[in-house]
Amino acid sequence: MKHNKAGSVMAMEVVRALHSTPFQEVAGLLVEHHISGLPVVDEDEKVIGVISETDLMVRREHTPDPARSKRRFRLTGLTRGTRRQAPKTHARTAGQLMSVPPVTVRADNTIAEVARTMTQSGAERLPVVDVGNRLVGIVTRRDLIRVFLQPDDEIRRREVIEKLTYRLDDSHLRPDEPRRV
Incomplete structure (x- = not known):
């Protein structure tokens, strides 16, 4: 795998939530691990959504303040029965809070493809994710920026080592194919 692939810059240990993870626990994970978002996975580790701080803020923004709710409804002329609320307002679990469909990449996507996907x-x-959409890592903007900080000679040296290692490792050959030295 070359230096310009997502798999070479991704973090393999990923903080994640299950569909049933409670809202408070999700918020705690973000704070505890100093991260701004995380993937939501099912029991088979397939990515089914993502949660960001923005998702949490949307929920908080639409959560009524008991001290102000009567006044606000009176001023706007709305009653509780007619007030429209965002779908995430009453989210109690990661599954109810997550954004779907999840935007994912594969380990063999190039850094340029990952950057383009992030931008779009x-x-x-x-x-x-792997071919079965199971979580194998995570790539952040910071991971992509680090690629630009590597000196060119280090990048070239790493490419040469990877090519030599690949040629010496015969695990990619079929059993009936002769090994070339």
């Missing part, structure tokens, strides 16, 4: 989706992080 507005995401700050992208779950990296």
Whole structure:
């Protein structure tokens, strides 16, 4: 795998939530791990959504303040029965709070493809999935920026080492194919 692939810059240990993870626990994970979002997975580790701080803020923004709710409804002329609320207002679990469908990338996507996907989706992080859409890592904007900080000679040296290692490793050959030295 070359230096310009998502798999070479992704973090393999990913903080994640299950569909049933309570809202408070999701908020706690973000604070505890100093992250701004995380993927939501099912029991098979398939990515089914993502949660960001923005999702949490949307929920908080629409949660009524008991001290102000009567006054606000009186001033706007709305009653509780007619007031429209955002779908995430009453979210109690990660599954109810998450944004779907999840935007994901694969480990063999190039850094340029990942950057393009992030830009187009507005995401700050992208779950990296395998062919079965199971979570294998995560790539953040910071991971992509680090690529630009590597000196060119280090990048070239790493490419040469990877090519030599690939040629010496015969695990990619079919059993009936002769090994070339």
